[in-house]
Amino acid sequence: MASGYDVVIVGGGAAGIAAARTLASSGLSAVLLEAGPRLGGRARSETYGGRALDLGCGWLHSGERNAWTSIAEEAGFAIDRRTPAWGQQFHDLGFLPADQRAARAAFEAWIERMEASPPPSDHASDSLLPNCAWNGHIAAMTGFISGVGPERISVADYLAYDAAASECNWRLPDGYGTLVTRSLPERFAAFLSTPVERVALTADGVTLTTAAGDISARAVILTVSTAVLAGETIALPSALDPWREAAASLPLGRNEKLFLAISGKGPFEDETQVLGRPGDPTSGSHYIRPLGWPVIESFLGGDGARVAETEGADAAFAQAIDDLVALFGSDVRRMLRPLAASAWSADVRIGGAYSCALPGHAAARGLLARSYDERIFSAGEATNPTDFSTAHGAHDSGVRAAREAIGALGCGVRRPLTSP
Incomplete structure (x- = not known):
């Protein structure tokens, strides 16, 4: 792993992978760091008896406008468009x-x-x-x-x-988690089991501390859950305290x-x-x-x-x-x-299912989605104002954050980094 990049994506779930897909053709150097041993985040398919069982997200909600629907079609994934039996005892x-x-x-x-x-x-x-x-x-x-x-x-x-x-809720027989994890661009640099321990601001970017060493970047896209963002898993600069407070107002349900x-x-x-x-x-x-x-x-x-x-x-x-x-x-x-x-609440790298704004705090989603100083960008389902709690909401937020980073840094224009 190199020690300097234009953009570092923290988190390999639906938002992080969508950000990587957007950055892949930007001309910027980028890498994705995932704390756990697998990609997908809260999208996780496990195979039993040759069948992909989704322990995380399992439905293409709002399927007719869900970005993962078109991604699935382009990748040749079958889509089951039958109406669910929900509400029919x-x-x-x-x-x-x-x-x-x-x-x-x-x-x-x-x-x-x-x-x-x-x-x-x-x-x-x-x-x-x-x-x-x-x-x-x-x-x-x-x-x-x-x-x-x-x-x-x-x-x-x-x-x-x-x-x-x-009302369009569709399924992927091969697994939603399978689709998400396979959607990372083939040559995009990604490192598993590489938790970020600290994010620090520098004169011309950020430094991320990992067990594998420090990484310098002009910008970082944080796609971690609100439980992680509001907790102590990653040490963040005090300038991000408003973002941490917003995350605390958007706790993950069970x-x-x-x-x-x-x-x-x-x-x-x-x-x-x-x-x-x-x-x-x-x-x-x-x-x-x-x-x-x-x-x-x-x-x-x-x-x-x-x-x-x-x-x-x-x-x-x-x-x-x-x-x-x-x-x-x-x-x-x-x-x-x-x-x-599943055991989402017990997973310290995630900490629950999906975000739900506490009463009086719906506006926290917009606050959490803001970038800091055009070098720290935030993505994840919790930052989506209407499609939170969904993989497509996470996807769209990752695309949004990556585009913001590209706009801030300049497509294909790499400035040299000083040592942290």
Whole structure:
């Protein structure tokens, strides 16, 4: 690894890879440093039985305008454009049709109240009806969507995402994480297991301290999560304290995935879905035989993911199996076995799922996206004003930050660096 570059990208997730793709043809010298042993960040596909299971992002949300859709098409990735089975309780198991209608109506009415009369507090929980029987259901839904309960959600932030999102949610049979990691340009310099320990300002750029030595650069693009940015993992100059404060206002929610292997057919039908405990804020959502594969994908959000984090993967698997046994009958217990589980909150290089603005802090996304002195640039899903919490939001932020760096440095014009 050289000791001097025009641009150093810190973080090899969707934002960092998008920044690398943008810089690749700029004429500037650049390198990507990833703290972990793999690329992808919160996009992670693991292969089991020849099938790519996404332990991180798994859906091309707003697929018709998602940048990864066109990248997938250009790379020859198949795209499954079927409508997800979300919100359709298979055979109404454990969730009577009347209750489903009431739960759906309560959730939609909650959103309508936030739109029509946003509470002055900006707390989404202040738009809940007291003693509503379906407040637990709403909390479960926000756990899936935002990784937290309504009490920690900014109304302005939630509505910004809701207004921008479309109903096109597609999948990549070969894995979203596979697509993201394979999208790094072939000759782009990238180093894994190379955590940045310190970023320091110099007279004409920045110096980054790593275990492999110091690296000088004219500019750096930080694409790390808000948990890392606000924490102590990377020592940052005091000039970036406003950015760290903004990151702290955009904490990562909790979301985890479990995959159960299915042996035999049993009562499980392809492309179906059930809520494990309707009305319970800790309930998991169980997607059955996605793409016809012999697995069940259990998605935990908010309080449910917090329980999994506290009690461990074994307890989370046991709860998921208990949920399915309660709905499908005791015979299915022998058909199910734990296969894979995520642990995003426990990963010190990431620290959670995706960002959610605290009440009163939706504007922190814009603050976090600002550059400092045209030499420190910020990217990542948390910096996207409307498509936060998505891989395409991260992608677009990486492109934006790279273009800002190119504009500041001058395409193909490299100035010599002094020693730090």
